[in-house]
Amino acid sequence: MQRPVSAFTIDLYELTMAAAYWTRKIHASASFELFVRRLPANRNFLIAAGLERALAYLENFHFEPEEVYFLRQHPVFHNIDKGFFDYLGNLRFSGEAWAMEEGTPFFPDEPILRITAPVIEAQLFETALLSILGFETAIASKAARVVHAAQGRPVAEFGSRHAHGPDAALYAARAAYLAGCTSTSNVEAGQLFSIPISGTMAHSFVMAYHDEVQSFTDFVGIFGNQTTLLLDTYDTMRALDGMIGAKLHPRAVRLDSGDRLALSKQVRTRLDEAGLEDVKIAVTGDLNEWKIEELLRQGAPIDAFGVGTEMATSKDDPVVSCVYKLVRIEAGAKPYYRAKLSAEKQTYPSCKQVFRFYGEDGLLDHDVLTASGEQMPGGEPLLKKVMVDGRRTSSKVLPLQDLRDYCSAQRRKLPERLLDLHQEQKYRVDVSSRLIDMLEELREAQGVEL
Amino acid sequence: MQRPVSAFTIDLYELTMAAAYWTRKIHASASFELFVRRLPANRNFLIAAGLERALAYLENFHFEPEEVYFLRQHPVFHNIDKGFFDYLGNLRFSGEAWAMEEGTPFFPDEPILRITAPVIEAQLFETALLSILGFETAIASKAARVVHAAQGRPVAEFGSRHAHGPDAALYAARAAYLAGCTSTSNVEAGQLFSIPISGTMAHSFVMAYHDEVQSFTDFVGIFGNQTTLLLDTYDTMRALDGMIGAKLHPRAVRLDSGDRLALSKQVRTRLDEAGLEDVKIAVTGDLNEWKIEELLRQGAPIDAFGVGTEMATSKDDPVVSCVYKLVRIEAGAKPYYRAKLSAEKQTYPSCKQVFRFYGEDGLLDHDVLTASGEQMPGGEPLLKKVMVDGRRTSSKVLPLQDLRDYCSAQRRKLPERLLDLHQEQKYRVDVSSRLIDMLEELREAQGVEL
Numbered sequence: 001m002q003r004p005v006s007a008f009t010i011d012l013y014e015l016t017m018a019a020a021y022w023t024r025k026i027h028a029s030a031s032f033e034l035f036v037r038r039l040p041a042n043r044n045f046l047i048a049a050g051l052e053r054a055l056a057y058l059e060n061f062h063f064e065p066e067e068v069y070f071l072r073q074h075p076v077f078h079n080i081d082k083g084f085f086d087y088l089g090n091l092r093f094s095g096e097a098w099a100m101e102e103g104t105p106f107f108p109d110e111p112i113l114r115i116t117a118p119v120i121e122a123q124l125f126e127t128a129l130l131s132i133l134g135f136e137t138a139i140a141s142k143a144a145r146v147v148h149a150a151q152g153r154p155v156a157e158f159g160s161r162h163a164h165g166p167d168a169a170l171y172a173a174r175a176a177y178l179a180g181c182t183s184t185s186n187v188e189a190g191q192l193f194s195i196p197i198s199g200t201m202a203h204s205f206v207m208a209y210h211d212e213v214q215s216f217t218d219f220v221g222i223f224g225n226q227t228t229l230l231l232d233t234y235d236t237m238r239a240l241d242g243m244i245g246a247k248l249h250p251r252a253v254r255l256d257s258g259d260r261l262a263l264s265k266q267v268r269t270r271l272d273e274a275g276l277e278d279v280k281i282a283v284t285g286d287l288n289e290w291k292i293e294e295l296l297r298q299g300a301p302i303d304a305f306g307v308g309t310e311m312a313t314s315k316d317d318p319v320v321s322c323v324y325k326l327v328r329i330e331a332g333a334k335p336y337y338r339a340k341l342s343a344e345k346q347t348y349p350s351c352k353q354v355f356r357f358y359g360e361d362g363l364l365d366h367d368v369l370t371a372s373g374e375q376m377p378g379g380e381p382l383l384k385k386v387m388v389d390g391r392r393t394s395s396k397v398l399p400l401q402d403l404r405d406y407c408s409a410q411r412r413k414l415p416e417r418l419l420d421l422h423q424e425q426k427y428r429v430d431v432s433s434r435l436i437d438m439l440e441e442l443r444e445a446q447g448v449e450l
Numbered sequence: 451m452q453r454p455v456s457a458f459t460i461d462l463y464e465l466t467m468a469a470a471y472w473t474r475k476i477h478a479s480a481s482f483e484l485f486v487r488r489l490p491a492n493r494n495f496l497i498a499a500g501l502e503r504a505l506a507y508l509e510n511f512h513f514e515p516e517e518v519y520f521l522r523q524h525p526v527f528h529n530i531d532k533g534f535f536d537y538l539g540n541l542r543f544s545g546e547a548w549a550m551e552e553g554t555p556f557f558p559d560e561p562i563l564r565i566t567a568p569v570i571e572a573q574l575f576e577t578a579l580l581s582i583l584g585f586e587t588a589i590a591s592k593a594a595r596v597v598h599a600a601q602g603r604p605v606a607e608f609g610s611r612h613a614h615g616p617d618a619a620l621y622a623a624r625a626a627y628l629a630g631c632t633s634t635s636n637v638e639a640g641q642l643f644s645i646p647i648s649g650t651m652a653h654s655f656v657m658a659y660h661d662e663v664q665s666f667t668d669f670v671g672i673f674g675n676q677t678t679l680l681l682d683t684y685d686t687m688r689a690l691d692g693m694i695g696a697k698l699h700p701r702a703v704r705l706d707s708g709d710r711l712a713l714s715k716q717v718r719t720r721l722d723e724a725g726l727e728d729v730k731i732a733v734t735g736d737l738n739e740w741k742i743e744e745l746l747r748q749g750a751p752i753d754a755f756g757v758g759t760e761m762a763t764s765k766d767d768p769v770v771s772c773v774y775k776l777v778r779i780e781a782g783a784k785p786y787y788r789a790k791l792s793a794e795k796q797t798y799p800s801c802k803q804v805f806r807f808y809g810e811d812g813l814l815d816h817d818v819l820t821a822s823g824e825q826m827p828g829g830e831p832l833l834k835k836v837m838v839d840g841r842r843t844s845s846k847v848l849p850l851q852d853l854r855d856y857c858s859a860q861r862r863k864l865p866e867r868l869l870d871l872h873q874e875q876k877y878r879v880d881v882s883s884r885l886i887d888m889l890e891e892l893r894e895a896q897g898v899e900l
Contacts, residue, residue: 008638009616011608013649015637020651020672026658070641079674123654127636130611131619138614158461161580162769164588166459167617169581186577187465188458191520199463201470202576204776207788208476208569222470224529309769318768319612319759326654338657 001192002056003167007063009128015071019080021120022087029095030119031328031351033111034129040138040317044418044425045105047144047407048112049175050136052102054129055392058115061093061125095122097387098372100354103140103178103407104382105414107429109369110354112137114383119329126324134322135168139175142289142314144411146307147180148419149289151296154182154304156198158284159312172312178404180411185306193400198306203256206233213242220248228252228282236263237270244274252280252304260285261300268301280304288316289421327351339442348431349438355379363415366428371435451642452506453617457513459578465521469530471570472537479545480569481778481801483561484579490588490767494868494875495555497594497857498562499625500586502552502850504579505842508565511543511575545572547837548822550804553590553628553857554832555864557879559819560804562587564833569779576774584772585618589625592739592764594861596757597630598869599739601746604632604754606648608734609762622762628854630861635756643850648756653706656683663692670698678702678732686713687720694724702730702754710735711750718751730754738766739871777801789892798881799888805829813865816878821885 021027036046063071068089071077077084095117106112113133115122147155157176160169173189183198184190190197201219209215216229216239229250231239236258243253253271255263260283271279283295284306292305309315325347326338337349352369355376359365368376372383385393417425471477486496513521521527522535545567556562563583565572597605607626610619623639633648634640640647651669659665666679666689679700681689686708693703703721705713710733721729733745734756742755759765775797776788787799802819805826809815818826822833835843867875 005616006638008641009610009619010637011610011635011649012637012640012647013635013652016650016673016677017652017655020655020669021658023672024668028658030654030658032654067641071637074640074647076673079672119654119658123652126652127611127619128616131613131616134612135614135618160459160461161577161774162584162771163581164585164614164618164763164768165621166455166578166581168585168614169459169577171615185461185463187460187462187521188456190462190524191458191517197462197524199461200466202463202467202573204480204482204569204573204788205467205470207776208471208478208480208779210786218474219470222473222529223466223526227466309771313614313768315767315769317765318614318763319765321612321759324611326657329658336660338654 002053003170003192004060005053005057005128005132007061008067009131010124011127012076014124014126016076017123018088018120019077019084022084023080027118027120029116029330030122030326031114031116032122032126032324033327033352034113034133034322034324035111036108036320036322038108038321040141040314040320042316043141044420045107045141045414045427046137046320047140047179048100048104048106048133048137049102049140049178050133050171051099051113051386052397053136053171054113054132055097055386057128057132058093058097058125058387059391061091063088063091065089091121093117093121093125093390095387095390096385098383099386100382101384101406102403103410105364105410106354106382107367107427109348109429109431110367111352111383114351116351123326130322130324134320136171136175137322138314138318138320139172139312140179140407141320142311143176143179143181145289145421146292146311148411149292149296149421150305153302155180156304156306157181157184157186157311158306158308159310160186162309163312169312174400176311178400178407180404180408195400200228201230203230203233206230212239213246216243216248217246220250225249226251228254230254230256231267232257237266240267240270244270244276249276250279252282254282254284254306256285260302261295261298264295264300264302282306284308286310293421323347337438337442339439348435349442350435352383352435354382356382358413363413364427366430368430368432369435370432371438374432374434452503453620453642454510455503455507455578455582457511458517459581460574461577462526464574464576466526467573468538468570469527469534472534473530477568477570479566479780480572480776481564481566482572482576482774483777483802484563484583484772484774485561486558486770486772488558488771490591490764490770492766493591494870495557495591495864495877496587496770497590497629498550498554498556498583498587499552499590499628500583500621501549501563501836502847503586503621504563504582505547505836507578507582508543508547508575508837509841511541513538513541515539541571543567543571543575543840545837545840546835548833549836550832551834551856552853553860555814555860556804556832557817557877559798559879559881560817561802561833564801566801573776580772580774584770586621586625587772588764588768588770589622589762590629590857591770592761593626593629593631595739595871596742596761598861599742599746599871600755603752605630606754606756607631607634607636607761608756608758610636612759613762619762624850626761628850628857630854630858645850650678651680653680653683656680662689663696666693666698667696670700675699676701678704680704680706681717682707687716690717690720694720694726699726700729702732704732704734704756706735710752711745711748714745714750714752732756734758736760743871773797787888787892789889798885799892800885802833802885804832806832808863813863814877816880818880818882819885820882821888824882824884
């Protein structure tokens with residue numbers, strides 16, 4: 001179940017444009033595509049995420065009566081015929097959507113969503129769709145790197161406290177799980193999306209006692225041996241000695257600060273000496289993919305990671321710079337293709353399809369960006385029709401667990417070089433000659449030189 | 451009116467700790483403080499924001515029956531007495547809160563919020579409070595820099611599309627307005643918080659027409675001369691010539707791409723030649739405080755800015771690393787002070803007050819961090835009691851406009867050096883000798899060397 005998104009998650013200009021189209025009786029069918037112009041910093045690929053919430057938003061799209069009233073009273077709309085507000089009050093999404101499945105790796109210029117509907121309608125969704133898909137894609141793409149760095153060890157998502165508000169915390173947890181994390185600390189994400197939830201004690205629990213060991217003994221007494229004890233409130237090794245002295249045998253101990261390479265080795269040695277070979281070591285605290293990679297490269301005996309802030313905010317680059325662009329508009333029987341031609345922000349015209357080609361090793365080899373309707377034998381088309389007449393094509397919503405499995409299979413098909421955490425690596429995306437021809441024709445028509 | 455925040459915006463460990471406290475009958479009164487350990491990158495000060503939503507969350511805090519049911523079924527709680535779930539079902543915030551007013555500049559180690567309540571309760575709010583206050587503070591602090599760079603020119607917040615989801619978009623708009631922006635594109639923020647909303651047309655509107663000038667003519671025909679026309683869909687100067695040729699006289703033109711220093715000068719010259727001296731130039735597109743400062747330094751004739759992504763995500767550093775730490779717990783009649791003593795993450799014990807001292811010029815001179823109850827003659831205490839017995843001390847919620855005015859007055863009291871956009875500048879925060887003594891005593895009691 002997705003948290004609802006208000007139709008008022010909208011920039012004013014989408015409503016002023018709607019009023020202009022309505023006034024001029026422009027109801028031509030238009031297609032908009034959502035894609036990124038370039039990759040964020042440190043990313044060699046992106047993982048598409050957020051589609052479920054985006055489709056739920058589209059299916060439920062409507063303006064509440066008080067929202068229509070608010071607009072009607074607003075000075076900017078004073079010249080607009082009152083019929084426009086009746087139109088808004090009755091407006092629902094009536095069009096078609098094509099999309100890449102959540103969990104699919106993708107690259108610049110490749111649309112992950114296309115909306116086709118009367119222009120007045122299709123352009124209303126820009127802000128909400130960009131915000132939903134861009135954010136979840138940013139987090140999933142970051143999480144895929146973190147999960148890769150952990151080399152199969154479980155990664156718990158812990159970042160709710162520093163996410164951009166409660167709703168971002170919830171959806172960061174979802175995106176991180178989609179991309180391979182094994183659990184989240186966010187209880188709402190556990191409830192709404194059936195993500196495994198994890199977490200035991202904070203430093204404040206230890207600090208609420210006069211005696212650290214007593215806090216451990218109480219906690220194990222209550223939750224049993226399947227719990228995790230936090231060692232670094234005062235002094236990690238002393239806390240460990242206290243735990244061992246009290247004959248406690250938790251499932252794991254957690255290190256949240258200090259030199260976690262040295263400490264994890266010391267803790268492992270001491271645990272093993274005490275016959276606690278099966279007690280796991282979990283490490284948390286300001287981690288990211290590079291720190292995890294380095295800890296493991298240096299042989300830190302760590303069994304599990306908890307990653308918070310850096311993953312839940314995609315801290316090194318918190319934005320996937322996606323755009324939602326008009327690519328086609330139909331006036332009468334004839335479609336007109338559209339592209340933005342200004343120097344920095346050029347786009348390709350026409351509705352598109354992305355075909356993916358795999359090498360003999362089964363890994364991604366290259367993609368081809370084509371006009372929709374073009375055929376590319378041997379290529380896998382990535383965009384599928386997901387909505388028609390404003391409703392989903394399938395009434396069955398895939399469980400998040402299935403999307404996570406799909407994403408995992410997709411990530412395994414990425415060539416190793418794209419998974420490098422340090423080197424920028426390009427993936428080949430060809431553009432079909434038909435698309436290039438259409439762009440040239442458009443430039444000629446506009447008198448802009450290619 | 452604030453958007454509600456679920457009590458399930460919570461990390462699992464807060465609930466496991468609650469179960470442990472409940473089982474051991476630990477209901478001691480505890481105080482937690484929310485503060486930052488260090489400033490984000492490129493920030494010399496922070497602007498406190500998010501308090502209104504935080505207080506609304508605390509006042510409405512409760513678990514829904516289905517949430518209690520979810521927990522009760524969860525394996526981690528299988529050993530917990532069923533009485534705990536009845537306790538959770540009836541739990542409301544019963545304590546006290548002290549806070550800095552929204553819009554107040556603050557610095558590391560200074561608490562902006564303190565919660566005092568039975569420990570089981572007070573520790574439940576950690577995740578939600580950090581997420582709410584940390585996020586809005588991040589955006590307000592970034593926006594204050596952008597507004598400063600614009601030197602009095604209006605700054606419109608345009609970042610919803612790249613915010614971390616729809617809820618983050620709404621609250622980024624609120625925080626940016628609090629910190630001095632003049633409007634937002636986010637319509638929901640206009641409706642809920644009475645923020646002025648702005649926006650006219652996107653490139654897609656121009657692209658929906660065969661003729662760019664016709665799109666301008668239509669738009670002005672509908673919205674009148676108080677609108678803004680977007681010039682850079684194809685070629686900025688050609689679009690301007692078309693607009694002038696059609697005898698259009700909008701309030702402003704907008705430049706969203708290209709070399710905006712050169713273009714703004716060319717556009718200004720051409721407008722003036724055409725007798726359109728009163729037509730303003732608005733500039734948007736990937737702006738931040740440094741780009742605005744540089745444009746103005748080079749004499750760009752820009753009248754207004756629109757800033758999106760970089761402000762709505764605090765892109766250069768998207769996280770205010772705030773923490774919520776136990777500082778005091780009362781067992782029986784005697785209070786125990788608490789601090790985390792581990793090397794990287796040391797904190798000060800005791801409930802605190804922050805006193806601000808001003809120089810003869812009326813500007814901030816230095817602050818003193820004290821134990822609560824200490825007096826500092828001549829200093830302004832920044833923390834005020836805002837909730838008691840789980841309810842606000844004042845039934846009157848300050849309008850956002852008043853908070854914005856207060857913030858504006860506060861920003862004018864910042865010394866110029868702190869407003870430098872390039873140089874790191876430290877502000878003096880002294881710590882009272884009593885606080886230092888308390889920290890030393892605590893280290894001695896724990897056997898940790900100072």
